[in-house]
Amino acid sequence: MALDRSARSASDILRLGRGEKLTVVERIFLLAIVSGVILLDVFGMLSTPDADLLRSAVSILATATLALFVVSPLVATCALGLAFAVSFIVDAQTLVLTTAAVAAALVMRLGRTSLILSYTAGFLVATAVIAYGDTVAPVNVGIYLIAATVSGGVGFALRMAFARGHRLEQQLAASAEQERQAVLAERRWIAGELHDSIAHHLTIVSLHVQMLDDEQARPDSQEAIRVAARKAMTDLRFVIDLAEDGPRGAEVQIGDLAAALAEAREELEAAGHAVAFQGDPRDERIPRSAEIILARVARESATNILKYAGAGAIEMQLSVTDETAMLTIGSPMSATARRSLSSSRTGLERMAERVLGGSGEFSAGEVGDRWVVMARLPIARRPDAAVESVRKS
Known part of the structure; x- marks a missing residue:
């Protein structure tokens, strides 16, 4: 090459x-x-x-x-x-x-x-x-021919030298741009990880701080704040350790879907929401890549529900077939119009980026009087299943 x-x-x-x-x-x-x-x-x-x-x-x-x-x-x-x-x-x-x-x-x-x-x-x-x-x-024209040949050789050598210098400048500029893009990618990665982990725990802390004035809810709120702070510190150390290893072209694969859904359910119930869940997050048909993405969607959705949802029940449904895995999370709308609430929409954008990056489908919006988030990801069929399908046909 x-x-x-x-x-x-x-x-x-x-x-x-x-x-x-x-x-x-x-x-x-x-x-x-x-x-x-x-x-x-x-x-x-x-x-x-x-x-x-x-x-x-x-x-x-x-x-x-x-x-x-x-x-x-x-x-x-x-x-x-x-x-x-x-x-x-x-x-x-x-x-x-x-x-x-x-x-x-x-x-x-x-x-x-x-x-x-x-x-x-x-x-x-x-x-x-x-x-x-x-x-x-x-x-004696030979002298002039020799002089012209030498002179032309000097000119050609200068031309090659400047061409190589120009090409080297372009390569250095391209290398500098690649380094700049790598640094920006690393910063975006760190910012995304902090948003997905630290911001989630800070939302829980902020919510329960407002409940400290209630004597009956104070012990549970204090425990929730303590747990959220400990998890935030753990996640922060994890992100720092990963960042010290250098830029990454892909996200680190962390997250367990069953644990993420269980944690989201506990946090929402601690905030006073009734949670109804359907599905099996440990279904073996769900590939690791889809599990990671859906875990992040569940966690970010829980964060948004704690911030913006009104009073009422939360519905979580995980539907798995041989072709797709779909997670649907519905929450009651707040009395305040959602567009009037302060939001950077970073969470929604990151959820959409993750799902679409996995060749899936993502939607989030009002459905009647509820806010519904839907993430559908394809499931790669196992080779033995594909062979069995061919035999049956």
């Missing part, structure tokens, strides 16, 4: 299908070099009495075209070609060809594939014209 990624990266670099841009440092360096060479040419032209002004002007023009690579490699290449054509008038071909050899580095550094190929062909034609053309003195 690593070799495959390296091969793709090398292929992307060699394709050269995308034009590049000079960095700020490269632009400053290029403009400084061009300016220095032009100043030297101007100084030499002015300090030499018998200097050929037209020939010097063409040389300066060719040098100045290098600065155009800052704006557009295509425009700079066209301008350099124009300067080379003009150089034949004043016999300055070798001066412009020297500039063109240096410009090969910029073409390889910045140009697209089409521009690079066109520039290479044009440079070879120019050297052939000078080599076989009618010149005053013979010209």
Whole structure:
């Protein structure tokens, strides 16, 4: 896999299908070099009495075209070609060809594939014209070809270095984003666990604190507060221990459905609600994954009933078939409209997230004068049951 990624990266670099841009440092360096060479040419032209002004002007023009690579490699290449054509008038071909050899580095550094190929062909034609053309003195074009090759190699090396640097920056940015998402996921996980466990116990404490003024209910309320506080501390230590192990991609599988339903029933009865329960939470057909989710739904529903339900009986029903396991919890509506009660709806959202994450169905809302929560989860059929079904058919 690593070799495959390296091969793709090398292929992307060699394709050269995308034009590049000079960095700020490269632009400053290029403009400084061009300016220095032009100043030297101007100084030499002015300090030499018998200097050929037209020939010097063409040389300066060719040098100045290098600065155009800052704006557009295509425009700079066209301008350099124009300067080379003009150089034949004043016999300055070798001066412009020297500039063109240096410009090969910029073409390889910045140009697209089409521009690079066109520039290479044009440079070879120019050297052939000078080599076989009618010149005053013979010209060794091999020097210019070697210079252009070396210059182009430098430009290509710079291009690869910047491409690899850019790719490394992208990889580092992606890695940093993954770390940030992992931290956020860990925070969401901790917040969810605290909400599902600590908030439930705090709700019980808050409810029974209001009953401490009743002398008859005080002993039971004190015991309920003591038990809830002890459970809250136990759950808090559990969450802290899990968080110290590092981020988790999935929730920790805790929760026993029978124990969760029994605990919810005790807490609701302690708060003055009559609870009617139907079903067998220890049914072996319920898979562990569904049991965990339904246990959380039962616990969160009990928390919401303690917060918002009116006086009356609570109905819990667990229906299990070979296909699904469905938990339905109904509670009387409060005299205050539910939408008028303060609620973050975090509990409902987490219940829905858990059930839907298990490929189930979830609903919560008013049904007549009751608030009904329903969670239905699929049950994976056992292989022997599936074989038996096939035999019977």
